[in-house]
Amino acid sequence: MILLEIKDKIQIIFREVFREPSLELKDELSANDVAKWDSLHHMTMIAAVEKEFKIKFKLKELVAMKNAGDLLRAVETKLI
Amino acid sequence: MKTNISIRKATEKDIPFLIETIIAAEKSGTETIAYCSIFSLGKEEFTELLKNILEEDIQGQELCVSDFLIAEEKGISVGACCGWIEGENGTSSSLKANILHYFLGEEKIAEAQGIMKIADALHIEREADALQLESIYIRTEYRGKGILQVLYDTFITEAKKRKHDLKKAQIQLMKTNETALKAYDKLGFEIICEKHSDNPEILRILPSHHKVMMQKLV
Numbered sequence: 001m002i003l004l005e006i007k008d009k010i011q012i013i014f015r016e017v018f019r020e021p022s023l024e025l026k027d028e029l030s031a032n033d034v035a036k037w038d039s040l041h042h043m044t045m046i047a048a049v050e051k052e053f054k055i056k057f058k059l060k061e062l063v064a065m066k067n068a069g070d071l072l073r074a075v076e077t078k079l080i
Numbered sequence: 081m082k083t084n085i086s087i088r089k090a091t092e093k094d095i096p097f098l099i100e101t102i103i104a105a106e107k108s109g110t111e112t113i114a115y116c117s118i119f120s121l122g123k124e125e126f127t128e129l130l131k132n133i134l135e136e137d138i139q140g141q142e143l144c145v146s147d148f149l150i151a152e153e154k155g156i157s158v159g160a161c162c163g164w165i166e167g168e169n170g171t172s173s174s175l176k177a178n179i180l181h182y183f184l185g186e187e188k189i190a191e192a193q194g195i196m197k198i199a200d201a202l203h204i205e206r207e208a209d210a211l212q213l214e215s216i217y218i219r220t221e222y223r224g225k226g227i228l229q230v231l232y233d234t235f236i237t238e239a240k241k242r243k244h245d246l247k248k249a250q251i252q253l254m255k256t257n258e259t260a261l262k263a264y265d266k267l268g269f270e271i272i273c274e275k276h277s278d279n280p281e282i283l284r285i286l287p288s289h290h291k292v293m294m295q296k297l298v
Contacts, residue, residue: 038203040193040196040197042174042178050186062179
């Protein structure tokens, strides 16, 4: 799966979970930029990403993610 | 009375005492442990969960061994406190959410969503760049000896080495924990934010329905 496809799928998840239909997924996007990105919605988002791509993150991968770009690259790495 | 107290960074060997510390701080003078009521965990399951999380030592959130300082008297651990600069290692709420997702799993988290939403009424956002103090505990028989002041002073000294322009130290606690409120007031902390919920379900989940954030300018 190419990075653009991954980005599209994650953008759909973000729009649904954080209830922002026009959210644009950018690399630097973080919890500080999205009103509903609190710990509850964060857990929902991670679970949805794992389910969508049929992957399971390691703890060190999860805690290294500081923004949407880190999440995108982590998914890409696991799909290679 | 402070002369016999020494302060050191916690290590993996301190995990049993840190578990005692975190549980005492979580109970906040009651018998309610939020993690247990939210995620339907027995005390032993919660202790095991804490042990597993502490062993991972993920900095920047309240369940991290190396973010704890231990107060010792004659080689005995008598108090502890966790502290980190918010944002230095990422947002603490996201870090903790990742940790809980990893250890509890999707199903347990999904089951707890409803209860978490009720508990969220008392959520107070942590302020970036402020020193966050959490899980503060002094064994009952060692209280009133100035140990908290020594722990606090050490945190400030250490935090300022990493962040020269550190301006604030903040603590979140339940307003019903009067002993702790008085102790932090004595240290110079003032209440700057309060959250209250009238939902009767809250007391089934949390030790109180009234939470405060206290702050001290450093």
